[in-house]
Amino acid sequence: MKNNPSSESSYQNLEKALGFEKALPVTKDWSAAADFLTIISDYCRQNKPKTIVECSSGTSSLVLSRCCQLNQHGHVYSLENGQQFVDQTQQQLGDFSLSSFCEVVHAPLQNIQIGDENFQWYELYNFPVSKIDLLVIDGPPGFIQEHSRYPALPLLYDQLADECAVFLDDAARDDEQEIVVRWLTAYPEFRAEYIENERGCFILKRG
């Protein structure tokens, strides 16, 4: 499941590669790292997914939306629990003229039960998106609970396309490593690849 580290990346390289005319808004410690954004944008540019869902909005929303603009194909649905971050991301999408490529969905964290476990995860009452080709998971924050990002696959499983890819950020953490073991046990049709970059990235693919 291991892979070599990706080549050195930076936000500036990414801005250049995607033809952004101004610097991406980046918040240290909260925005996805440049190498993770480069991995998802490379995948997006090569595979041209139609339906993209991300768990948490921000810089990643701008990058994925710009890929859809360049691809002339695809749409991003970004689940965001915090109203202030919904507003901020929408503002940033507007600043970059990318609003038509991304819907930031306000999805407050709610208590959900999976088996005999309880999690705080995005409410999906208003989320009828189907055939998800690309799922990018960078939230909710890990400190909220153990296996914070585990619900993504069980709760969105029925909405995934037969052929799909799932990218998990911060995968160098023990918590994320355990989440992937649980996913692969529950959904053995996925194959996993680990990228040893700044914060670690797991890529799961099916089909």
Ligand SMILES: C[S@@+](CC[C@H](N)C(=O)[O-])C[C@H]1O[C@@H](n2cnc3c(N)ncnc32)[C@H](O)[C@@H]1O
């Ligand atoms: C890791 S961040 C999301 C990063 C996003 N994918 C990006 O690339 O910018 C996960 C969540 O943390 C919250 N968040 C973002 N910035 C924050 C900040 N400065 N302080 C507290 N929470 C923040 C938001 O709710 C966001 O969805």
